[in-house]
Structure formats: structure tokens, C-alpha cells
Amino acid sequence: MRADAAANAHAITAAAKVLLATHGADIPLSAVAEQAGVGIATLYRHFGTREELFLAVARSLRDQALATIERHRARWDEDPEKAWTTLVHDLASIRPGALIPGLLDIAADEALRDDLTRIRGDILNAFDDVLEKAKAAGLVQEDLSPARFQLGLATLTRPLPDPLCRTCRWTGSATG
Amino acid sequence: MRADAAANAHAITAAAKVLLATHGADIPLSAVAEQAGVGIATLYRHFGTREELFLAVARSLRDQALATIERHRARWDEDPEKAWTTLVHDLASIRPGALIPGLLDIAADEALRDDLTRIRGDILNAFDDVLEKAKAAGLVQEDLSPARFQLGLATLTRPLPDPLCRTCRWTGSATG
Amino acid sequence: MRADAAANAHAITAAAKVLLATHGADIPLSAVAEQAGVGIATLYRHFGTREELFLAVARSLRDQALATIERHRARWDEDPEKAWTTLVHDLASIRPGALIPGLLDIAADEALRDDLTRIRGDILNAFDDVLEKAKAAGLVQEDLSPARFQLGLATLTRPLPDPLCRTCRWTGSATG
Amino acid sequence: MRADAAANAHAITAAAKVLLATHGADIPLSAVAEQAGVGIATLYRHFGTREELFLAVARSLRDQALATIERHRARWDEDPEKAWTTLVHDLASIRPGALIPGLLDIAADEALRDDLTRIRGDILNAFDDVLEKAKAAGLVQEDLSPARFQLGLATLTRPLPDPLCRTCRWTGSATG
DNA sequence: GATGAATGAGCCTTCATTCAT
DNA sequence: GATGAATGAAGGCTCATTCAT
Structure with a gap:
């Protein structure tokens, strides 16, 4: 059972x-x-509660993110640019943005805030490492903080509320 | 009355x-x-209906955007880079992203879709002009379409659902 | 004015x-x-008030009914059966049933009840006359009271709440 | 549970x-x-939905009607007139008219129309049997169709919208 | 442990009625 | 006198959450 x-x-x-x-x-x-x-x-x-569920999802996403970073660690020495690009792409495909509104509710909850902070800390630490490498390779600006990088990922991967991504094409040229 | x-x-x-x-x-x-x-x-x-209200808001935002562009037209010749930078900043401060989920509902409505398309067309036209100048000045990539530019603005200005932007600081260095 | x-x-x-x-x-x-x-x-x-409007409608319908009866008075001696049949038909086409629910609200109102009673009395009086003749001609049962006759007319002419008299055919043979 | x-x-x-x-x-x-x-x-x-509830009520009324007809089947041979009279009375006391406006809404709904038709079909079938007997006994006109009979029952049993059946006596002699 | 049922609270929308011009 | 605007109250329906089996 x-x-x-x-x-x-x-x-x-x-x-x-x-x-x-x-x-x-x-x-x-x-x-x-x-x-x-x-x-x-x-x-x-x-x-x-709803919050605890979202927290569990957050943990799961964190684990995915850490695993993703780990997975890319090896490639780094071969081809830094390729490694960085695919890493960012893979991190984005986790779609951290989907959770943001839900996590805000958690942050509002005195009792759960610390859990959330801890999860976020894990991610930021991992980002710190990887950003160092990227900066060393001249792939990102010197002043890009882990928090800022995370915010960017989240912002860009926030889902639209659904109904009709089909009907309404906001994008012009897909590569523009 | x-x-x-x-x-x-x-x-x-x-x-x-x-x-x-x-x-x-x-x-x-x-x-x-x-x-x-x-x-x-x-x-x-x-x-x-809720949709009509949001449509009215969309019209208002469009008017703000067009006025903003108009307002920057003069500065363009003096200092293109400054003009472009402040223009983008001012357009972003209109926070077009706030409306996106609401507009999706409108786009779902057969009867209102055309109104929405018209509004969006007005904006894209205005963006077209301004992007031409920016491209001429080498300030943006050649292949940035108006639609893509609009999408970017909207994505980056989508608001968080609120509760506690105070409690939860997702941003690290504000300028990073 | x-x-x-x-x-x-x-x-x-x-x-x-x-x-x-x-x-x-x-x-x-x-x-x-x-x-x-x-x-x-x-x-x-x-x-x-809504009630006063309905009362006005009731008065108007009463006037129509009285006028209808008056109109048929002449024909009565020629051909009683024809007179009676067309009278009933014409009274029914006034559709008194349409008002019933509205009038109930009026009857509930202490202040308006008397008005309603008076209107109804006018009708019953007129029915009384005409029913006498019909009974004399053997066209209706002896014990049909004016009130009962009125009730019958109203019951049979109550309208369906509308939407789809088209879609839903409750009647089989129209003459059955 | x-x-x-x-x-x-x-x-x-x-x-x-x-x-x-x-x-x-x-x-x-x-x-x-x-x-x-x-x-x-x-x-x-x-x-x-409201419609589904009314449909359930319609099914229940149908069952009552079928049971009523069944209950009278035995009496038929003894005394057809008595059987017919009490049957009609019992069917009327089910007050099918109460549902009519509600059922119209159902009939308007593409998805529920068939259910309604089926229920009605059950009733019409049962009426068909019983009307045959009544016609054989000379108790009703030859051309009375089941649908027409049902319509009559429904029309005559439509309830008044309520408030004060006490205050307002529309009926004269109860037997007239 | 798992489940479906029950429930109140909340938002959407309409309508009778009143008010200011 | 006539009008459109304003409003609260009421009913429809959904959802998060709790309970009893």
C-alpha cells in the first residue's frame, strides 16, 4: 500500500x-x-493544501533544473558556447514560469515561505556556478546575477492562460 | 448627466x-x-461584458502607445540611440503584458476578434515605422518584426498576480 | 404635450x-x-409600478372583451350557434390567459385588489348576459358560471413562455 | 454514502x-x-444544469403516468366509463402542465432534445393504447390523437405562478 | 488509504426601480 | 414630460475544502 x-x-x-x-x-x-x-x-x-501541492511541484522543478545542470557539466569543457546555449534551452523547457503565480501564494504564507526560500536557494546556488563559467567564457554579461537570470527564465516561460494559442498568432517571424 | x-x-x-x-x-x-x-x-x-471592458482598456493602451511613439518622433534625429532607448522604456511602462490573458478571451470570441485585430494592427503599423528607423541606426537586428517586438514587450511586462511583491523579491541586482 | x-x-x-x-x-x-x-x-x-401597468393592460383587455360581446349582439338572433362560436373564438383571440400570472401579483397587493375585482366584475356581468342566451339556445351546459367560463378562456389561452414554439410541436392533429 | x-x-x-x-x-x-x-x-x-433537473422531473412524471395507466388496466373491462374518467382524473392530478415552460427550455437545447423526445414518446405510446379503448367504448372522439390528448392535459393543469390562490378565487362553481 | 458527496462562499450577470438632467 | 444613468438585490453556477464511508 x-x-x-x-x-x-x-x-x-x-x-x-x-x-x-x-x-x-x-x-x-x-x-x-x-x-x-x-x-x-x-x-x-x-x-x-493547494500551496503544498505547488510547493511539491516547485521541488520537482528544482530537481529537474539541478539534474539538467549536472547533465551539462561534462560538455562544458569541450564547447562552452554550445554547452551554455543548450543548457539555457533545456532550463527554459522546464517552464519555470508556469509556477510563478502559484508560488506567490506560497510566499504569502508565513509557514511556507521558508520552504520556498530554501528551494530557491538551491537553484540560485547551482546557477551561480554555471554563470561563473559562462562569464569566464564571455558568454554573458559580468553583472548578471543568478536571481536575475532566474527571473528572466521565469518571465520568458510564463504560459498564456491557454484557450487559443492556435487562433491568435502573436508571433510574426518565428526567428525575428 | x-x-x-x-x-x-x-x-x-x-x-x-x-x-x-x-x-x-x-x-x-x-x-x-x-x-x-x-x-x-x-x-x-x-x-x-468583461470582454468589452478589456477591449476598451486595450484601445486606451493603444492610444497611449501611439502617443508615446509620436512624442518621441522629434528626438529621433538628435540622438537615435537615446530616442530608441527611452521609447522602449516608455512603451514598456505602459505594461502591455498586463492585458494579454484578458485579450486571449477576446480573441476567442468570434464577434470581438476583429476589433482586437484592428487595434493590434494600429500598433503594429506604428511599430513598423519606428523599427525601420532603429534598424537604420543599427540599434536592432534586421529581422525583428513588429509582431515580434510587440510580443517581447508584452512578455516582459506581464504582471505577477500580485499578493506580495513586497515580501518576495525575485529580482537580484535591479540592473543585472 | x-x-x-x-x-x-x-x-x-x-x-x-x-x-x-x-x-x-x-x-x-x-x-x-x-x-x-x-x-x-x-x-x-x-x-x-409594474402592477399598475398590468392593471392598465387588464382594463384594455376588458374593453376589448366588452366591445367584442357588443359587436356580436346583433348577430345573435340570426344564428345563435354561429354567433356563440365566433364570439368564443374572438374572446379567445384576446388571449386573456397571457395576463393571469401578472394579475396574481396584483391581487396580492392590498391596494390594487379592488381595482382588479371591479374590472373582473365588468367582464363577468357581460358574460352573464351572453351565457344566458347561449344556455337558452342549448349551446352550453346549464351550470356553466361566468367565472368558470372566464377561467376556461384564460386557461386555454395562456401563452407558452416563448422561445421555441417552432422547434417543439406539442400538437398532433390540429383538429383532434 | x-x-x-x-x-x-x-x-x-x-x-x-x-x-x-x-x-x-x-x-x-x-x-x-x-x-x-x-x-x-x-x-x-x-x-x-437546471435543464437536467427538469428532465429528471419529467422522467419521474412519465413513470407516474405509466404506472397510473397500468393501475387502471384491470378496471377497464368492468366499467369502461368509470375507468376512463378516473384515469383522466388521475393523470391530471399528476399536473403535467407544471413542467411545460421548463421543458421548452430543454427542447431548445440541442443536446437534451432527444432525451425529451424519448420521454414523450413513452407517454404517447401509452396514451395510444388507452385511447383506442376509449374510442372503442365511444368515450372520446375518433380523431383525438395521443399528442392532442397530452396537450389538453398539460394545458389544463398548468399551475398559476402561485402567490395567492387563497386571496383570488378565479373559480366560480367548482363543478361548473 | 482512497473515494465520492456535501457545502458555503464568491463572482457573474440581469432587472426593477429611483434620480438627476 | 421625457430621458438615460445608477444602483442594490437576487439568482445562476463553480470551486476549494471537509466529511463520512
Whole structure:
């Protein structure tokens, strides 16, 4: 039964990640539960509050980001520019921006703020390393802080609230 | 009483602009009405639907943008770089990103899509002119399309949903 | 100006009659005003309350009914059966049923009940006459009271709330 | 809790039947919920939309009607006239007219029209049988179609919108 | 542990009615 | 006299959260 529970918890965060990335942070939690294939009560049993769920998603995204950085560590010496470019691309494809509005709610919660700060610290530390290398290779401005870099990633990957990315083409030339 | 009504309509769009810019597009319309100092029914009398209100805001932002561009036209010959920089800054301070999610809803509405397209066309035309000059002065890449430029402005000025920009400082060095 | 006002009042009751007959008594008074080509405030100036408007409609319908009866009086001696049949048909085409729900609201109002009773009395009196003749001619049951006759007319002419008399054919053979 | 839920669903349709029969189809659903002793959200959980609730009521009325016809089947051979009279009386006491305005809304809904048609078909079939017998016994006109018979029942049992059946006695002699 | 059911609170929208011009 | 504007109250519906099985 423990395994079942863990599997459910995982399915729930996975579902939340998918729905957050596509529809933004305003999704009904019942939609997350449905997407995860569990009942709404199960979701609440595992995460207690909406904020805790989002926090779990944040942890998961952090782990993805750290793993991504780790994965690129080797390539760095071969071809710094290539390494940096693909790293940024891969980090962006995690779509950290999707979580921002949700995380603001967490930051508003006295009790959860510290958890969030810790998660963010992990990320900033990892960014620090990698930015050093990038700066050494002359690939980014000297004064780009980890926080600033993170903000940029988040800003650029915030999802539109969904409905019709099809109908409404805001982009002109895709490469412009 | 015609004057009163016009004043109210103006107060409502002004309130909507403020609240959209700070809290994003998910605000209750009752909050807009309250901020404007009118009853909710007055808001609906003037705008009929949430979409029409947002469309009015979009028109207002367009007018601001066009006026901003106009205002910078003179400076252009003196100091192109300065002109371009301040123009971009001023356009960004209109915070076009605040409206995006709201406008998506409009674009979803068969009946309002054309209005939206027209508004956007006005802006793109104005951007076209100004981008030509900027390209001529070597200030932007040759292949930056008006649509792409607009997308960039909007992406970068999307507001956080609010609660506590105080508590949670995502930015590191402000200039980084 | 007096003539204008009277014309407006008349236009309003006429509009109310039309809308009541087709959509039932739940119509917005603003729709009545619009149909009459006047502002909503004009409607209220003339009728004060929704109930008074309906009362005016009731008076108008009463007048139509009385006039109808009068009109048939002559024919009675020639051909009683024909007279009775066409009379009933003509009375039904006034659609008294359309007003019933509205009149119930009036009857609920202490102050207006008497007006309503008086109007109804006029009708019942007229029915009394005519029913006597019909009974004498053996065209209706002896025990049909004026009130009962009126109730029957009203019941049978109550309008459906409108939307789709087209889509939904409740009637089978029209003559069955 | 499955049993509880079913009991609630039943209580809700029962409440709806009562309120529809007495106040007509314009009742607030919150009143239905209250009468059923449940919260408004419970009503919506069970029925989703106002139309679905009314459809459930329609099904219930159909079942009552079919059961009523079945119940009278035996008596038919003994005393056809008595059987027919009491049958009609019992069918009328189901007050099918109460639902008409509500059903019109359903008929307007593309998705629900078929359900409604099916329910109605069940009733018409049952009427067909019984009308045959009545015609054989010379109790009704040969050309009375089931649809026409149903229409008559519905027309005659449409409830008044309520307020004060006490104050306002539209009926004269009850038997006239 | 998992689940569906229940619920109140909240936002959207409409309408009867009043007011100022 | 006539008008459009303003407004609160009410009903429709959804969602986060809790409870009982």
C-alpha cells in the first residue's frame, strides 16, 4: 500500500506540472486529480493544501533544473558556447514560469515561505556556478546575477492562460 | 448627466487599467467597479461584458502607445540611440503584458476578434515605422518584426498576480 | 404635450399587451419600454409600478372583451350557434390567459385588489348576459358560471413562455 | 454514502416536483435545494444544469403516468366509463402542465432534445393504447390523437405562478 | 488509504426601480 | 414630460475544502 500511495503522490505532482504548464496556475485542483486518475480527496490527503501541492511541484522543478545542470557539466569543457546555449534551452523547457503565480501564494504564507526560500536557494546556488563559467567564457554579461537570470527564465516561460494559442498568432517571424 | 456617464466610463477603464496592471486579468469586475467608485451594474451598463471592458482598456493602451511613439518622433534625429532607448522604456511602462490573458478571451470570441485585430494592427503599423528607423541606426537586428517586438514587450511586462511583491523579491541586482 | 403623453401611455400598454401575449408575464419592463419606443423612466412615470401597468393592460383587455360581446349582439338572433362560436373564438383571440400570472401579483397587493375585482366584475356581468342566451339556445351546459367560463378562456389561452414554439410541436392533429 | 446520495437526489427531484407544481417553472433552484434540505452545490452536483433537473422531473412524471395507466388496466373491462374518467382524473392530478415552460427550455437545447423526445414518446405510446379503448367504448372522439390528448392535459393543469390562490378565487362553481 | 458527496462562499450577470438632467 | 444613468438585490453556477464511508 505504501507503494500505491507514493505512486499516487507522484501522479498528482506530474499531473499538476502538466496542467500548470499549459493552463497556468488557476486550474481547479479537481482537474489535477482527474488528470492524475485519483479522487480529489486523495489529492488533499497527500498535499493538504493547494500551496503544498505547488510547493511539491516547485521541488520537482528544482530537481529537474539541478539534474539538467549536472547533465551539462561534462560538455562544458569541450564547447562552452554550445554547452551554455543548450543548457539555457533545456532550463527554459522546464517552464519555470508556469509556477510563478502559484508560488506567490506560497510566499504569502508565513509557514511556507521558508520552504520556498530554501528551494530557491538551491537553484540560485547551482546557477551561480554555471554563470561563473559562462562569464569566464564571455558568454554573458559580468553583472548578471543568478536571481536575475532566474527571473528572466521565469518571465520568458510564463504560459498564456491557454484557450487559443492556435487562433491568435502573436508571433510574426518565428526567428525575428 | 451625459458628462457624468462619460466620467464614469473613464473612471472604470482607468480603474481596470490599474487593477489589471497590478493583479493580472483575473480580477473580479466588482473590484474594478469599487475602485472606480461606481456600482457593479454601472460597469455592466457601460461595458456589457468583461470582454468589452478589456477591449476598451486595450484601445486606451493603444492610444497611449501611439502617443508615446509620436512624442518621441522629434528626438529621433538628435540622438537615435537615446530616442530608441527611452521609447522602449516608455512603451514598456505602459505594461502591455498586463492585458494579454484578458485579450486571449477576446480573441476567442468570434464577434470581438476583429476589433482586437484592428487595434493590434494600429500598433503594429506604428511599430513598423519606428523599427525601420532603429534598424537604420543599427540599434536592432534586421529581422525583428513588429509582431515580434510587440510580443517581447508584452512578455516582459506581464504582471505577477500580485499578493506580495513586497515580501518576495525575485529580482537580484535591479540592473543585472 | 398632453397629446404626446397620452400617445405614449397608449403605446406602452399596447407594447405590454403584445409582449405579454407572446412571452408571458416575466418580461423585463425595459423591453416593454423599448417596444413602445419610449425610455424606461417614461414607462414608470405613467404607471408607477409594474402592477399598475398590468392593471392598465387588464382594463384594455376588458374593453376589448366588452366591445367584442357588443359587436356580436346583433348577430345573435340570426344564428345563435354561429354567433356563440365566433364570439368564443374572438374572446379567445384576446388571449386573456397571457395576463393571469401578472394579475396574481396584483391581487396580492392590498391596494390594487379592488381595482382588479371591479374590472373582473365588468367582464363577468357581460358574460352573464351572453351565457344566458347561449344556455337558452342549448349551446352550453346549464351550470356553466361566468367565472368558470372566464377561467376556461384564460386557461386555454395562456401563452407558452416563448422561445421555441417552432422547434417543439406539442400538437398532433390540429383538429383532434 | 452512495445511499445518502441517492436519497438526496430523490429528495431534490421530489422537491422540484412540489415547487414546480405550485409555483411554476421559474423557481430559484436555491429554493428547490432548500426544500430538499440540501445545499445548492449538492443540487448542481446531481443535476449539473437546471435543464437536467427538469428532465429528471419529467422522467419521474412519465413513470407516474405509466404506472397510473397500468393501475387502471384491470378496471377497464368492468366499467369502461368509470375507468376512463378516473384515469383522466388521475393523470391530471399528476399536473403535467407544471413542467411545460421548463421543458421548452430543454427542447431548445440541442443536446437534451432527444432525451425529451424519448420521454414523450413513452407517454404517447401509452396514451395510444388507452385511447383506442376509449374510442372503442365511444368515450372520446375518433380523431383525438395521443399528442392532442397530452396537450389538453398539460394545458389544463398548468399551475398559476402561485402567490395567492387563497386571496383570488378565479373559480366560480367548482363543478361548473 | 482512497473515494465520492456535501457545502458555503464568491463572482457573474440581469432587472426593477429611483434620480438627476 | 421625457430621458438615460445608477444602483442594490437576487439568482445562476463553480470551486476549494471537509466529511463520512
